[in-house]
Amino acid sequence: MAADEQTLSETARIARAALANVAPEPGVAKPDPIMTAEGVRRSFGGITAVDVERVEIQRGSITALIGPNGAGKTTFFNLMTAFDTPDTGKWWFDGKDLEGVQAHKTADMGMVRTFQLTKSLTKMSVIENMKLGATGQKGEKWWNGLLPFTWMAQEREIEARADALLARFKLDHMRNEYAGTLSGGQRKLLEMSRALMTNPKLVMLDEPMAGVNPALKQSLNQHIKGLRDEGMTVLFVEHDMDMVHDISDWVIVMAEGMIIAEGTPDQISSNPAVIDAYLGAHQGKSLLEDM
Amino acid sequence: MNWSNIFSATLSAFFGVNAMYFALSAIGLNVQFGYAGLLNFGQAGFMACGAYAVGMTAHYYGISFWWGIPIAVVYAVIFGLIMGVPTLRLRADYLAIVTIALAECVRLIVRSVTFKKYFGGSDGINQFANSFVNRTPFNPSSKYSLYPFSDSVNAIGAVLLLVSFAVCSVLLGHMLAQKWAKEERQGFQSKWIICGVAVMVFLLVASKQTEYDGLSFKSLVVGWILAAIIAGFIYMLMRSPWGRVIKGIREDEDAVRSLGKNVYSYKLQALILGGVIATFSGIMFSVSRGSVQPDNYSRDVTFYVLTALVLGGLAKVSGSIVGPMLFWGILSFVDAFLNELTKSWGGHVDIFGIPLITESSHIGVYVQVVIGLMLVFLMVFRPQGLFGNKKEMALDGR
Ligand SMILES: Nc1ncnc2c1ncn2[C@@H]1O[C@H](COP(=O)(O)OP(=O)(O)OP(=O)(O)O)[C@@H](O)[C@H]1O
Ligand SMILES: [Mg+2]
Numbered sequence: 001m002a003a004d005e006q007t008l009s010e011t012a013r014i015a016r017a018a019l020a021n022v023a024p025e026p027g028v029a030k031p032d033p034i035m036t037a038e039g040v041r042r043s044f045g046g047i048t049a050v051d052v053e054r055v056e057i058q059r060g061s062i063t064a065l066i067g068p069n070g071a072g073k074t075t076f077f078n079l080m081t082a083f084d085t086p087d088t089g090k091w092w093f094d095g096k097d098l099e100g101v102q103a104h105k106t107a108d109m110g111m112v113r114t115f116q117l118t119k120s121l122t123k124m125s126v127i128e129n130m131k132l133g134a135t136g137q138k139g140e141k142w143w144n145g146l147l148p149f150t151w152m153a154q155e156r157e158i159e160a161r162a163d164a165l166l167a168r169f170k171l172d173h174m175r176n177e178y179a180g181t182l183s184g185g186q187r188k189l190l191e192m193s194r195a196l197m198t199n200p201k202l203v204m205l206d207e208p209m210a211g212v213n214p215a216l217k218q219s220l221n222q223h224i225k226g227l228r229d230e231g232m233t234v235l236f237v238e239h240d241m242d243m244v245h246d247i248s249d250w251v252i253v254m255a256e257g258m259i260i261a262e263g264t265p266d267q268i269s270s271n272p273a274v275i276d277a278y279l280g281a282h283q284g285k286s287l288l289e290d291m
Numbered sequence: 292m293n294w295s296n297i298f299s300a301t302l303s304a305f306f307g308v309n310a311m312y313f314a315l316s317a318i319g320l321n322v323q324f325g326y327a328g329l330l331n332f333g334q335a336g337f338m339a340c341g342a343y344a345v346g347m348t349a350h351y352y353g354i355s356f357w358w359g360i361p362i363a364v365v366y367a368v369i370f371g372l373i374m375g376v377p378t379l380r381l382r383a384d385y386l387a388i389v390t391i392a393l394a395e396c397v398r399l400i401v402r403s404v405t406f407k408k409y410f411g412g413s414d415g416i417n418q419f420a421n422s423f424v425n426r427t428p429f430n431p432s433s434k435y436s437l438y439p440f441s442d443s444v445n446a447i448g449a450v451l452l453l454v455s456f457a458v459c460s461v462l463l464g465h466m467l468a469q470k471w472a473k474e475e476r477q478g479f480q481s482k483w484i485i486c487g488v489a490v491m492v493f494l495l496v497a498s499k500q501t502e503y504d505g506l507s508f509k510s511l512v513v514g515w516i517l518a519a520i521i522a523g524f525i526y527m528l529m530r531s532p533w534g535r536v537i538k539g540i541r542e543d544e545d546a547v548r549s550l551g552k553n554v555y556s557y558k559l560q561a562l563i564l565g566g567v568i569a570t571f572s573g574i575m576f577s578v579s580r581g582s583v584q585p586d587n588y589s590r591d592v593t594f595y596v597l598t599a600l601v602l603g604g605l606a607k608v609s610g611s612i613v614g615p616m617l618f619w620g621i622l623s624f625v626d627a628f629l630n631e632l633t634k635s636w637g638g639h640v641d642i643f644g645i646p647l648i649t650e651s652s653h654i655g656v657y658v659q660v661v662i663g664l665m666l667v668f669l670m671v672f673r674p675q676g677l678f679g680n681k682k683e684m685a686l687d688g689r
Contacts, residue, residue: 081549083545083548083549102553103548103549104548104550104551104552104553104554105551107548107549107550107551108551112549112550112551113549114549115545115546115549119543119545119546119549120543120546121538121539121542121543121546121547122542122686123538123541123542123683123686124535124538124539124542128535128538131532131535132535132536132539132547132550132552133550135550135551137532138532139531139532139533140532140533140535140536140552141533142528142533142560142564144531144533145527145528145531145532145533145534146524146527146528146531148527148531151531151532155532178682178683178686180686181686191546194550195549195550197550198550198551
């Protein structure tokens, strides 16, 4: 632990200090939440995919969202970013009520998400994929499209930023290839770096490490920590517990749509409720209850 | 067999009115379907908007025919809104169904007896375009060819024709050279020159064989210039950030939405832009005939335009122009060939004792068969179209 403390960056230390006095219980209030959800429910026919009473995401921290398959993590992401609408509930981003706000507006507000099943724009080159990510482009108005002088300068700026990000994620050698020729892991990287092109405040990553090779995982871990150093908040879904332990400041555990535990990585790994959820004890119980 | 008749018919059709108005329509459809991925099966409806707008200005509104052009644009925008607003939030197949239905609604309304006084019923509207038809320089009753050095073309016309031939040669030559050179860029320059000269020679020889009446010729000149200008605009637009968003939507609209783009608005823009371009197709077709007929805007037209576009290659500006030219060139070749064959065989064609053609009206059926076969062979051997990118096509199977 002591060695760990030394390798922590300044921002990590601040984030962990802020969360040190937060009680490890579901729905607990954070000192400075960037995102808050309250009473958010979503059911598909018979099954309730998400039923979150209250959850807050601490600004400037890296928060992991874990839980068994089908726990409702992706659905929760969809609800927060308006790709799906909850049956009931309220949620806020940066103090703004997001009810009724359209998906593209949430990205403008500084909330960007990636998808569990990657969505690379296969018939566009990697660099075009990246450039699409930049927000506030003048040339995206059709009448400006015909007047290149209105957007050429901005385009060069965007391209430089995109190239820098590609180099950071080791995709620069694929710059001019079609995104469809990338491997699964490379697509994950492309999607993540494309999301960063929007200059977000909150980055929501749905299983960013799935399919990425172990050596790259290490450097990706560093990149995610780097996002926090740059002042971004990160919320990510992940099944790899080592990685969760390595990079997150706070962990939220979901099972059967509900938040069942919260706490620091150390607190979570010794929490019996979490072990129960992963071993399926809940499911066993509910089966018995049904009988 | 009179081969010179066959070639003359083929080449005339290659640059003819049909190819011209199909090209305009295909450029629009390419924006919607090729670039934005919107399954618009109602292109004929947009074309009817243009045709009826110019038709009605003189016939019903009683104002100058030229006012029809801005009115046509307004009609197309309204039609695009009616089509897009309720459907573009839904899945792609809903749009396809609604577009085909709406375009048919337009045709049935304009040909209905109830509205005859506005739209002229199934007879349509005639002789509304006199201010275009009777305008100099071209005399409706004489014949013209695209050959720059013929007697019927004056000095200015000859220069214009030569310039446009040269532009075509450079562009087409460039494209052909690229195909020829495949991926490697070496020797590219010389191939470009070879292809360019070949295209220029072809155009000069071909133009000598073409023959049009004055009205067609006038419409051709106006229509092809219009098509070239619009194609240039689309080429620029698709290389702008706007075009990037549009192409992104075709690939995966959720990804684009997650990056902060208002996908719904962009889809509506693409639908309306393509529709406004198609409206010019309707205008040019109706003025080239001096009449508007409702049944020229039936579903068939939409699907023929789609076939021509796919033949040229989706998401390529060049494909949307050359596709319609080849489409009509091939059809006219088959038509003229069968005509000549029937004539030279004494009015009917038998093969192994089976009477295939016994009167000239049968030929149309075989032309239809050729359209079908053309599509089948295209899908099997060159699904990306003539100018499409094979590499892009292969990326479909993710
Ligand atoms: N569109 C949908 N229609 C019906 N049921 C759905 C839909 N989306 C999700 N569900 C259900 O909601 C539950 C939660 O799914 P979700 O994808 O959010 O799980 P997850 O936590 O992301 O799982 P994983 O770790 O496997 O990605 C599952 O039981 C799933 O079957
Ligand atoms: Mg998931």
